[in-house]
Amino acid sequence: MMFLQVQNLTKKFNHKTVVNNINLSIKKGDLVAFLGPNGAGKSTTINMLIGIIQATQGQISLDGFTPQDKQYHQRIGVVFQKSILDDDLTVKQNLTIRQGLYQHLNRNLNYWIEKFSLQKIINQKYKTLSGGQKRRVDIVRALLHEPEVLFLDEPTTGLDIQTRELIWGVLNELRQEMNLTIVLTTHYLEEAEEADFVYVIDHGKIIASDTVENLQARFAQNCLTMQVKSADVQLPSGYQFQWEGDKVSVFVSTTDCLKILNQLADQIVTFDYRRGNMDDIFLNLTGREVE
CATH class of the missing domain: 3.30.70.250 (Malonyl-CoA ACP transacylase, ACP-binding)
Structure with a gap:
């Protein structure tokens, strides 16, 4: 049985179909990449999966729970394209507030600070950080409660290669340690090449879905x-x-x-x-x- 199952997912805005009858089957622990040009429907699909917007039709199931269930949201973490942290608070203040939303955490804040090398910036205001520093803090915010699925919506766009390598190095470690499932949208095709499974989306439809190896054999x-x-x-x-x-x-x-x-x-x-x-x-x- 698949861990995250999506059937006939469709979203219409003012009679315009943005996501058209998408089906997904995602195994626990996999890294799954969504590829597609701008406007293909990738972010809309992610927003339905995380419960920000409601599907026009279709079903979403995460280990038996739906986006309408509290348990569903307890099992997911999200890194948005744009940060939702407070610019005028320090990194530590932002993360401490987020941490306070959860009663039982297996790993304390210091674990995540060290994991993503935030020691030198922990007392800086969020608005003073570089793009790469902000992104590392955003990812920690999404991981504090140790979700089973991490949604990453173009997480490394505009970042230098060193920061991207650091982020993916840690995320791959977490996949091994926590059996973390990652659902990724990206503009960096080399990131998609590391995925266990790839969905190519265009004009709101899935036009190909397979392992990287099989897609290469068929189309490259x-x-x-x-x-x-x-x-x-x-x-x-x-x-x-x-x-x-x-x-x-x-x-x-x-x-x-x-x-x-x-x-x-x-x-x-x-x-x-x-x-x-x-x-x-x-x-x-x-x-x-x-x-």
């Missing part, structure tokens, strides 16, 4: 490009090659790549092999690059 081709000594080189049959100057390219599997390289070894000056990635998947499915 590996490309071998070779610079050869002569245009008269005898290329192996059974492949479609594309020429550009003294370079020739072919879409092949890793096994076929090795065969071609071995066969043409004495004719190759240099070569490059690029595996298909999430950029290719997204482009092939939506017809455009991620925005």
Whole structure:
């Protein structure tokens, strides 16, 4: 049985369908990524899952509870695109107030402060923090009560790579320690490549859903490009090659790549092999690059 189950989820605003009959099946402990261009319906879907807006139709079940149940909200944590913390309070004051909402906590505030390296900024006012510092505090706020599901709505947009690596390093540790389920929307395709399962959303519909490995096999081709000594080189049959100057390219599997390289070894000056990635998947499915 899936931990988080969504059936026929639909949302209309003024007769405009923003989310159209979406079905989701999410296993406990998985990292699940929602991909899609701006306006695809990702954030609206998240807002229905966390209970901020009500679905026009459809069912949402988290281990048997719905967004109308108190127990549902006790099991989830949310990091919004925009912070909901008080600018004029310090980091510690903001987190202490949040902590006071819960009666029984297994981990104290110091645990989270150390986990996300907040020691140096703990007494600064929230409004004085950098974007990356604010985001780390936002994530701690969402994790204080140790939710079973963490919803992240584009959590690392605009952050430097060091901050993104720190955040994901800690979140991956928590997935191991707490069996934490993470539902993510992101503009960074390299983050989606780490997901256990990916839903690609466009115009309010799920247009593809699978593991990263399976999506790559279906929608992202590996490309071998070779610079050869002569245009008269005898290329192996059974492949479609594309020429550009003294370079020739072919879409092949890793096994076929090795065969071609071995066969043409004495004719190759240099070569490059690029595996298909999430950029290719997204482009092939939506017809455009991620925005």
